[in-house]
Amino acid sequence: MKKTPCAALALFFLVTCARPGQAPEAPAAKPPAASAGDKASAQAGLESSEVTSLARAIAGELTLEEKCAQLLMLAAGTQTHIPRALAKTLAEVPAGAVLLLGYNIAENAEDIMRFTSALQDIALSRSLGIPFFIAVDHEGGSVYRFGDTATRLPGASRVGELLEGGTGEEEIEALYRNAARQLSLLGFSLNLAPVLEARGAENRGFLTTRTYSESPLTVSRAGGLVLKAMRETGVLAAAKHFPGTGDADPHSVLPRLSPRAASPGSPGLQPFSEAVFSQGLAALMLSHAAAPGFDTELPVTLSARVQQGFLRETLGFRGIILTDDINMKALTHDRAPEEAAVMAVAAGADMIMYLDEYAPRVRDALANAVKEGLLPETRVEEAAVRIIEEKLRLGLWLKTRDLAGRSLDTRREEFRLLKEEGDALAASLVSRK
DSSP: OOOHHHHHHHHHHHHHOOOTTOSOOOOOOOSSOOOTTHHHHHHTTOOHHHHHHHHHHHHHTSOHHHHHHHTEEEEOTTSSSOOHHHHHHHHHSOOSEEEOOGGGOOSSHHHHHHHHHHHHHHHHTSGGGOOOEEEEOOOBTTBOOOTTSSOOOOOHHHHHHHHHTTOOHHHHHHHHHHHHHHHHHHTOOEEOOOBOOOOOTTTHHHHGGGSOOSOHHHHHHHHHHHHHHHHHTTOEEEEEEETOOOSSOTTTSOOBOOTTTSSTTOGGGHHHHHHHHHSOOOEEEEOOOBOTTTOSSSOGGGOHIIIIIIIIIISOOOSEEEEEETTSHHHHTSSOHHHHHHHHHHHTOSEEEEOSSOHHHHHHHHHHHHHTTSSOHHHHHHHHHHHHHHHHHTTHHHHHHHHHTSOHHHHHHHHHHHHHHHHHHHHHHHTOO
8 A cells, every 4th residue: 555645745734734723813704614623724824625635645545444443433441541452442443533431531630641642642653643533521510521630610501591691701711711721731632512402391301401501592602602612722522412312311212302393494403503604613413313303214323314414415514423322222222333333324424433342343344334335435435534634624643742742740730720720710600690
């Protein structure tokens, strides 16, 4: 396999790439808005089309199996370091992303930094050295993974109350910007937040305080602050759960969304549409719900009508479409996770979250589906390019290299100061009446 042309092109880009988020604000653009790293690409002297071309060149150097691996977000094991089994899996399946859950988060910032750095060492040692997206759910409130290590963000419902009560957006955005800087310094590059669902009768029981408000306008305002803060700090934010979580817990059963709640033109979709059109949304997580207002036969995660028809063609969404964990009973009650993964990619999903221990099975299922003519290779190629493209736009190679070149002592002290600032911002907001 010839690697020299692509490697030279990638090296040129990585050496000249600017840090994300330092470009001046661009004038208002026609919808859909530029994705998370377009500003960084422009500052580096590369047009969006050139970034796409570079991503295609890099993807073109990958084998089919490597491309399929880029489409996977895998779990980081069950410990706060990399056990031998995880290292073996990531060597065998060079995934596009790794998700850290609560039991992966150490009790101090330095050990978290060690963990994320060790993960990127594995990624950069592979062919072409494509970094991982290292992901975490950092919503705040009840969905918070960091214990006392990072600033505890207020729950979404509290943020919504503050906005509706007259608190200025600048103060809330300052807190989210601080949170993004903390995530970045710890080594995270993908935040699975914000929740852009308005609270309603169907999702109230499952999401409770994880939604900003019953008002789509408030949800859009609050979610937009998260997206802006993350984007300008070089962290990719994945809004969720499109088009809504529905009336049950997808870990156990297949939830349902009424046509009134989720169909083209539903008011509850306004925050998602606004995020695509004017807030630079670059990643979107799907729900595992049945949404007969869009598709009477297949759940959202497996539906081309939702993903290709509505998200791509109607809304013009250009970013990464990400699934929730493909092992949830909502999808696997009548099919294997591997089959669900193939169906999801065929329907338009770019990245499959798979949090079980059998990652090679899913990678192989995708590759075999291509070889057997059940999944177009162009669909796999398109998804891999989109993932690599966002990594380039975020300057993820440069960011990873910069973090590796700084001592843990320096990073730990910088983080301590950030946390002090963040704690003060959070306390000020939470104490408001």
